[in-house]
């Protein structure tokens with residue numbers, strides 16, 4: 001153990017250019033994923049790595065890949081890195097910028113939503129490394145301008161997200177035009193059945209490295225949740241939480257584009273001034289600018305959907321708030337992983353309605369741990385205004401009983417007089433963990 005801790009990049013089989021670049025970036029010790037995968041990737045074997053974002057997985061593949069890349073003037077690229085979103089392309093490019101200051105290497109990002117002709121020109125000029133989203137890459141390859149016959153190494157990052165985002169057909173198309181003899185490196189935060197099947201279909205016995213065990217959150221993240229009766233109370237709670245100084249750089253996750261815009265409108269004016277919204281209906285320029293503003297602290301709160309925020313490396317996010325609980329437990333892990341990065345502690349806060357308790361339980365089951373439930377804070381206004389979606393929802397009696405509402409508040413559900421009774425016990429203690437999750441009992 002002691003020996004592992006003292007490993008530095010000097011102990012790696014790296015060349016001077018990479019060591020100098022790492023020094024400039026201030027990186028001295030490899031992270032666990034880098035330590036565990038470096039030599040096996042360098043050896044040329046196919047590797048599947050289960051590692052969350054924030055663990056340094058990008059450098060884990062870039063370092064050995066760059067270490068083995070020889071100077072060349074040939075036009076066709078030799079390294080192909082596929083990622084699911086444009087933002088991730090830009091992020092991998094950023095890591096490449098960090099590492100290649102002392103090398104002569106040509107690389108570029110190829111992604112949709114930007115002018116294809118500009119990208120064609122870049123490709124035509126000749127590249128060593130291409131970082132791309134699958135659809136745009138395939139489109140350019142089909143024009144005949146981009147030739148993939150010299151690809152020696154293929155990296156597929158966030159394989160789970162690639163498959164979730166429906167990129168399977170494009171991936172298969174691309175795999176078909178790649179040369180058979182190549183090294184495959186796959187990275188995934190979660191190793192779902194889908195990912196396993198995909199890997200078994202296309203790759204022959206890759207070496208597997210599991211860095212953070214499946215479903216385990218990064219240890220330095222403090223996780224807790226609030227049980228809330230309805231949407232508008234969630235809004236009030238969010239507005240109240242954001243007043244606290246500690247929520248200095250907060251990512252707020254919602255279920256979709258509409259939900260993101262709706263929530264932004266519901267923020268109180270002081271918060272609105274400091275908030276941005278990121279979802280796939282926003283233009284690419286807008287998205288890049290908003291991210292930059294958040295990264296640099298021009299705005300403190302960022303409301304985002306999963307697809308946008310996945311894999312993003314934003315520095316020093318103090319809090320992740322699940323305004324809407326994710327239905328898929330893997331998304332909970334992804335979201336949570338946006339904070340507590342690079343040795344910093346972070347907090348993940350979930351706002352959970354009765355319906356969402358099921359999702360909370362799924363996340364807990366996956367992590368094999370319980371998330372602490374906090375009492376609702378003093379000063380929180382419990383709203384009795386229901387949204388359209390909530391109107392035909394009938395609350396489970398137990399759920400309401402176990403909700404500890406702040407002093408003197410409690411009437412939030414007009415329909416069910418008898419359910420207004422407030423139990424003084426803490427919901428955390430009262431929650432029946434093994435009971436089936438609360439279900440809708442009303443007509444839908």
Ligand code: AMP
Pocket residue numbers: 026027028029030031034052053054055056057058059095311312313341342
């Ligand atoms: P990733 O998991 O690849 O998204 O990386 C998360 C962040 O950690 C990025 O900003 C990297 O530049 C940074 N990073 C990667 N490797 C190291 C390292 N060995 N020491 C310190 N920071 C690192």
